[in-house]
Amino acid sequence: MxxxxxxxxxxxxxxxxxxxxxxxxxxxxxxxxxxxxxxxxxxxxxxxxxxxxxxxxxxxxxxxxxxxxxxxxxxxxxxxxxxxxxxxxxxxxxxxxxxxxxxxxxxxxxxxxxxxxxxxxxxxxxxxxxxxxxxxxxxxxxxxxxxxxxxxxQGHQKWNKAHNPSLGNVLFIWIYPHVPLWIILAKWPWSPRVSFHWKIQMYQRRFLDDSYLTN
The missing domain is CATH 2.30.110.10 (Electron Transport, Fmn-binding Protein; Chain A)
Structure with missing residues (x-):
């Protein structure tokens, strides 16, 4: 010291x-x-x-x-x-x-x-x-x-695995702009961990910014 x-x-x-x-x-x-x-x-x-x-x-x-x-x-x-x-x-x-x-x-x-x-x-x-x-x-x-x-x-760490998107989340992000709201708000079969609040945020983003589809 x-x-x-x-x-x-x-x-x-x-x-x-x-x-x-x-x-x-x-x-x-x-x-x-x-x-x-x-x-x-x-x-x-x-x-x-x-x-x-x-x-x-x-x-x-x-x-x-x-x-x-x-x-x-x-x-x-x-x-x-x-x-x-x-x-x-x-x-x-x-x-x-x-x-x-x-x-x-x-x-x-x-x-x-x-x-x-x-x-x-x-x-x-x-x-x-x-x-x-x-x-x-x-x-x-x-x-x-x-x-x-x-x-x-602890130094610089690798990205926490808990923050990495699951396959279900990735599919959700890719498919959701083409799915009706009532289906999105239902329990997502591929990823039960996707929260209701997160689904709402993602659906709102559909109408605000579609740049994530091309970036």
Whole structure:
């Protein structure tokens, strides 16, 4: 567990910027990025007040951030390592130590940006998720402690047999558009497990969408 927490706390060390998911004032998801630093278990980003994500974070403090493994380094494109957090955006006066941390990481251009319309925003961690591969996802709390393994460590499973359609169900789906309603609502001889409610849903779909016949 300590090794996993060490990985989660230092996962972002190899990044200079972070992906940000925010909401527009109208509630539309918006994706962006910004340079960042990590200081005393908080993430800080520097953004322009002219940028769309600035206004989004002003309106909706809830946001998400993600550090995503580079495609060229990933063992599998389907299971790229990543660290994501749900955060609150906090607008406050920035202390000199955070500014110095930005300078050390991003150079003295920070001084110039701060004389313009750029501001530093603190991202307060609420909870997170560390994904290290297939079946290796770990839930993180606000103190960056791993508290659980997502999916109870079972990994990705084959489709549950209970959800697979029986032969009777398949025949029912194929035949029902051509069968009167009273027959459909009767007990289906090939598949007694087909519920009354499901039959109704399927019959209603007949009049709404026949695309399943061609897809």
């Amino acid at each position: 300590q090794e996993l927490e060490h990985i989660s706390k230092h996962f972002s060390d190899g990044f200079l910027s972070v992906s940000i998911a925010s909401l527009t004032p109208e509630g539309t998801p918006y994706i962006s990025y910004a340079p960042f630093v990590k200081f005393e278990n908080h993430y800080y980003i520097i953004i322009s007040q002219m940028a769309k994500h600035y206004h989004n974070l002003k309106e909706h403090q809830d946001a998400s951030i993600m550090f995503l493994e580079d495609e060229s380094k990933a063992q599998s494109i389907f299971f790229r390592k990543r660290l994501s957090y749900e955060v609150d955006a906090v607008f406050e006066d920035t202390n000199i130590e955070v500014i110095e941390a930005f300078k050390q990481r991003h150079g003295h251009m920070i001084d110039q940006l701060l004389t313009l319309d750029f501001v530093i925003v603190r991202l307060k961690i609420k909870k997170g998720l560390l994904v290290l591969g297939a079946g290796r996802a770990y839930v993180i709390n606000s103190d960056e402690k791993i508290i659980d393994q997502a999916g109870r460590g």
